[in-house]
Amino acid sequence: MSALLKEIKQRDPHHTHFHQAAESLLNSVSGYLDQHPELRTQGLLARLLEPERVIRFRVPWVDDQGEVRVNRAYRVQMNGALGPYKGGLRFHPSVNLDVLSFLALEQTIKNALTGLPLGAGKGGADFDPKGRSDAEIMRFCQALMAEFHHHMGPDIDVPAGDMGVGMREVGYLFGMYRKLSRSFGGAFTGKSLDFGGSVLRPEATGYGLIYFLQSMLTHQNESLSDKTVAVSGAGNVARHAAAKAIEEGATVVTLSDSRGTVHAPEGLDDAHLDAVARIKADGGGLDRLAEEFDGIEHYQGERPWRFDCQVALPCATENELEEDDARRLVDNGCRWLAEGANMPCTAAAVAVFKDSDMLYAPGKAANAGGVAVSGLEMSQNSRRESWSAGEVDRRLRDIMERIHRRCLEHGGDDARPDYLTGASVAGFQRVARAMLGQGII
Structure with missing residues (x-):
C-alpha cells in the first residue's frame, strides 16, 4: 500500500488533504486486508482512491452592479457502487479539487456506514456567499445549475447543502433544476419543508x-x-x-x-x-x-x-x-x-x-447523521410521504447506534475500542464487496 500511496502523491502532489485522508484509510484497513487478500485483487484499492468522474466547469454570473463574475465549480463523483452519488455542495473560497476529493473519499466510507443505498460524491464552487445579496446568490445558483443539471438526478447524483449552502441556496438550486429538467423529484436533499424537505435535516x-x-x-x-x-x-x-x-x-x-x-x-x-x-x-x-x-x-x-x-x-x-x-x-x-x-x-x-x-x-x-437524514429525505420523496419529527429522530438514532455497533465489530468491543479502524473497515468492507461484485468498471 505504500507504493499506491506514493503513486497518489506523485500524481497529484498538491492534493495534501486527499493524501491525508487516503493514508488514514489505507493504514486503518491494512490489517483487515491481510486477512482478506481477495480485496487486494482487481485493482480495487487503486479504483477506490480514484474518482469515477470529476466534472469541472465555469460559472459566469452577473452581480448587482452589472459586472460579470466567473467562478470555478466542481463535482467529484467518487464512487457509485452502492447507489447514486450522494454528498453536499460547498460554496467557499477554499473550494478546490483537493478539498472536494478528500471530502468525497470520506463521504464514501461514511455513506457506506449508514447502511443506506448511497454512493458518494462532493462538489461546490469557490464562490463566497458572505456579503452577497439574495439576488446575487440566486443568480449564481441558477448559473451553476445551468451546467450541473445535466449530471444529476434522483437515481444519478443527489446533492445537498454543506458549508455556505443552506436551505436558501438549496431552494434556488432545486428551483432551477426543476425548471431545466422539467421534473419534480428527489434530486436534492436539504430542501425546505414547503417542497419536499425533511424535518430535522438542519439538526x-x-x-x-x-x-x-x-x-x-x-x-x-x-x-x-x-x-x-x-x-x-x-x-x-x-x-x-x-x-x-x-x-x-x-x-x-x-x-x-x-x-x-x-x-x-x-x-x-x-x-x-x-x-x-x-x-x-x-x-x-x-x-x-x-x-x-x-x-x-x-x-x-x-x-x-x-x-x-x-x-x-x-x-x-x-x-x-x-x-x-x-x-x-x-x-x-x-x-x-x-x-x-x-x-x-x-x-x-x-x-x-x-x-x-x-x-x-x-x-x-x-458526523454521519446529516447524510443519514438526507437518505431518509430521499425515501420520503420517492414514496411521496412526509414523516413526523419523532419518526425521523427515531430512525436517525437507530442509524447512529447501528454505525456504532459496526465500529465495535471491527474496532474491538472492549473498554477502549479503536473507532478509527472500526469505522474505516466497516465502511470499506461494504463498498469493496459491491465493487468486486460489479466487475472492473
Missing part, C-alpha cells in the same frame, strides 16, 4: 453526533449527563450538537469562529444559542455574544481546546485541531472526542489521541 448532523457520543459513553457505562463539553464552530452542526448535549444534561462551555472562542464556565443555554444563530446570520462574530451576556468571555484568536472539558466536539472545519491542541486536551483530562466536522483533527493530533487513554471517533462515523 441532523449535530443530533447524530450526540447520539453517536452517547453510544460511546454507554459502552463504557457512562452518560452524557453532567459532562463538561467543549465545542468548536458556531454553525449548524456546532449549535445543534450543543443544543442536544444541553438537552441531555451536559454543560457546554465553548463555541468558536474564525475570530476566536467564547467560554462560559457555567455553561451555555438555549438563549445563548439563539443569540449565536442571530449573530451569525447578521455576519457578526462571537465577541458580540460576550457583549450581550454576563458570564461569557471572548478570547480573540484562541481555540476552544485550552479550556478544561471531559468531551471535545470539533465541529468547525478540516485540520482545525493540531498536535499541540491534542496534547492540551489530553493533559486537561479530556476523555472522549467525536468529530462533528470532516477530518477536523490533523494526523499528528490523531496520533496523540491513540497514544493516550482518550476515545477518538472520526467524522466518517460520528
Whole structure:
C-alpha cells in the first residue's frame, strides 16, 4: 500500500488533504486486508482512491452592479457502487479539487456506514456567499445549475447543502433544476419543508453526533449527563450538537469562529444559542455574544481546546485541531472526542489521541447523521410521504447506534475500542464487496 500511496502523491502532489485522508484509510484497513487478500485483487484499492468522474466547469454570473463574475465549480463523483452519488455542495473560497476529493473519499466510507443505498460524491464552487445579496446568490445558483443539471438526478447524483449552502441556496438550486429538467423529484436533499424537505435535516448532523457520543459513553457505562463539553464552530452542526448535549444534561462551555472562542464556565443555554444563530446570520462574530451576556468571555484568536472539558466536539472545519491542541486536551483530562466536522483533527493530533487513554471517533462515523437524514429525505420523496419529527429522530438514532455497533465489530468491543479502524473497515468492507461484485468498471 505504500507504493499506491506514493503513486497518489506523485500524481497529484498538491492534493495534501486527499493524501491525508487516503493514508488514514489505507493504514486503518491494512490489517483487515491481510486477512482478506481477495480485496487486494482487481485493482480495487487503486479504483477506490480514484474518482469515477470529476466534472469541472465555469460559472459566469452577473452581480448587482452589472459586472460579470466567473467562478470555478466542481463535482467529484467518487464512487457509485452502492447507489447514486450522494454528498453536499460547498460554496467557499477554499473550494478546490483537493478539498472536494478528500471530502468525497470520506463521504464514501461514511455513506457506506449508514447502511443506506448511497454512493458518494462532493462538489461546490469557490464562490463566497458572505456579503452577497439574495439576488446575487440566486443568480449564481441558477448559473451553476445551468451546467450541473445535466449530471444529476434522483437515481444519478443527489446533492445537498454543506458549508455556505443552506436551505436558501438549496431552494434556488432545486428551483432551477426543476425548471431545466422539467421534473419534480428527489434530486436534492436539504430542501425546505414547503417542497419536499425533511424535518430535522438542519439538526441532523449535530443530533447524530450526540447520539453517536452517547453510544460511546454507554459502552463504557457512562452518560452524557453532567459532562463538561467543549465545542468548536458556531454553525449548524456546532449549535445543534450543543443544543442536544444541553438537552441531555451536559454543560457546554465553548463555541468558536474564525475570530476566536467564547467560554462560559457555567455553561451555555438555549438563549445563548439563539443569540449565536442571530449573530451569525447578521455576519457578526462571537465577541458580540460576550457583549450581550454576563458570564461569557471572548478570547480573540484562541481555540476552544485550552479550556478544561471531559468531551471535545470539533465541529468547525478540516485540520482545525493540531498536535499541540491534542496534547492540551489530553493533559486537561479530556476523555472522549467525536468529530462533528470532516477530518477536523490533523494526523499528528490523531496520533496523540491513540497514544493516550482518550476515545477518538472520526467524522466518517460520528458526523454521519446529516447524510443519514438526507437518505431518509430521499425515501420520503420517492414514496411521496412526509414523516413526523419523532419518526425521523427515531430512525436517525437507530442509524447512529447501528454505525456504532459496526465500529465495535471491527474496532474491538472492549473498554477502549479503536473507532478509527472500526469505522474505516466497516465502511470499506461494504463498498469493496459491491465493487468486486460489479466487475472492473
